[in-house]
Amino acid sequence: MFVEGYELPYFGYHTLLESCVLPRGIKTTLEDSEWETGLCESDSLKTLVLPEGLKIVDGFYSCPNLTDLHLPENLEVIGYKAFRGCKGITYIHIPKSVESLMGCSFSNCCIQLNDVDEENPHFTSVDGVIYTKDLSKLVAFSSNYSYNDYVVLETTKVIGYGAFMYSQIEHVELPLSLVSIEFGAFGGCSIVSIDIPCRVQEIADRAFAFCHNLKSITLPDGLRDIPDELFIGCKNLRAL
Numbered sequence: 001m002f003v004e005g006y007e008l009p010y011f012g013y014h015t016l017l018e019s020c021v022l023p024r025g026i027k028t029t030l031e032d033s034e035w036e037t038g039l040c041e042s043d044s045l046k047t048l049v050l051p052e053g054l055k056i057v058d059g060f061y062s063c064p065n066l067t068d069l070h071l072p073e074n075l076e077v078i079g080y081k082a083f084r085g086c087k088g089i090t091y092i093h094i095p096k097s098v099e100s101l102m103g104c105s106f107s108n109c110c111i112q113l114n115d116v117d118e119e120n121p122h123f124t125s126v127d128g129v130i131y132t133k134d135l136s137k138l139v140a141f142s143s144n145y146s147y148n149d150y151v152v153l154e155t156t157k158v159i160g161y162g163a164f165m166y167s168q169i170e171h172v173e174l175p176l177s178l179v180s181i182e183f184g185a186f187g188g189c190s191i192v193s194i195d196i197p198c199r200v201q202e203i204a205d206r207a208f209a210f211c212h213n214l215k216s217i218t219l220p221d222g223l224r225d226i227p228d229e230l231f232i233g234c235k236n237l238r239a240l
Contacts, residue, residue: 019047028056035059035081042066046088050075058082071095078105080162085109090144094130096120101130103140104162104184110144126153143167152178159185161204170213181207196220209233216240 020039022029029037029050037059039045047068050057054072058079067088071078078101083089089109094101096117106114113128124133129150130140137158141150143166152159154175161182164172167189178197183204186194191211195218196203203223208214210233217240231237 016044017042018044019049020045021049022051022054024051024053026051026054028058029054030056030059030079036061039063040081061085064088071098073097076100078102080104082106083109084166091115093117094120094123094125098123101139102161102163103130104165104187106140107143107162108166108188111142112144112146114140114142131156138163141167141169145169149173158182161185162187164189164191180204183207184209186211193217196223198222203227203230205229206232212236 040059041062043065045063045066048066050072052072054075056077057075058081060083061081062085064087066086069089073095074097075095076097076099078098080102082105084104085108087110090111092106092111092114094116096119098120099122114125114130116123116125116130122133123130123139128142131138135153135155137160138152138156139160141164145167148170150169151173152175154177156175157177157179159181162184164186165184165188170190170192172191172194174197176197179199180202183206185207187206188210190213192213193216198220200220201222201224205228208231209229212235214234214237219240
C-alpha cells in the first residue's frame with residue numbers, strides 16, 4: 001500500500017492486530033493534530049514494520065507484547081511517546097541518521113543495553129547508556145540495567161528529559177560537573193537515595209515524580225527554586 005503525503009492518516013483504534021506493516025511513502029507516523037496512533041495501548045500487537053524512508057516515529061506507546069521492532073535507516077526523530085511501556089522490547093539499535101530522541105522514548109521497556117550506530121554524529125552508547133556524542137548529556141538510561149548502581153560519566157553536565165524514567169536502577173552517583181536536571185529525568189524509577197551535586201542550579205518539574213522507593217535526597221544550596229511537583233508521588237520520602 002502506498003500513501004501519498006507526509007503523514008500517516010489517523011485510522012482509529014486497531015488494538016486486536018498482531019502484526020502491522022506501515023505503508024510506504026509516509027515520513028511520519030503522526031498527523032500534526034494527533035499524539036497517538038491507532039495502535040497504541042495494544043496488548044495484541046507483536047510485530048511492527050516501519051517503512052524505509054520514514055523520518056519521524058512516535059505514538060506506539062504501551063504495547064507490552066511488541067517484540068519485533070527494527071528502526072529503518074534514515075530515521076531522524078524518535079518521539080517522546082514512541083515506544084514507552086513496550087515491555088517486550090529488549091534490544092534497540094539507534095541508526096546513524098537519528099538526531100533527536102529522549103530517555104522516555106523507550107522508558108518502561110526491558111532494554112538492558114542501548115546500542116547506537118558508531119557513525120551517528122549526535123549520540124553514542126557507553127556501556128549501554130546513551131549520551132550525546134560529546135558526553136556532556138546523559139540522554140537515555142537502559143530501562144532494565146543489569147546492576148543496581150550506576151556512576152554517571154564525569155563529563156556530564158545535563159541529565160536529559162526522562163533519561164532514567166521508569167528504570168530499575170536503585171543508586172545513581174552524579175558527577176560534580178552536573179549543572180542541570182531536565183523534566184521527568186528520574187520519574188518513576190527505583191532509586192532509593194540520591195545526592196544532587198553543588199553546581200546544579202536548575203531542576204525541572206517532576207524530575208523525581210513517583211519515585212516510590214525514594215527515601216532521602218540532598219539538594220544543593222545553589223538551587224534557584226523548587227519546581228512544580230518535584231516529588232509528587234514520592235510516598236516514602238522522609239529526608240531532604
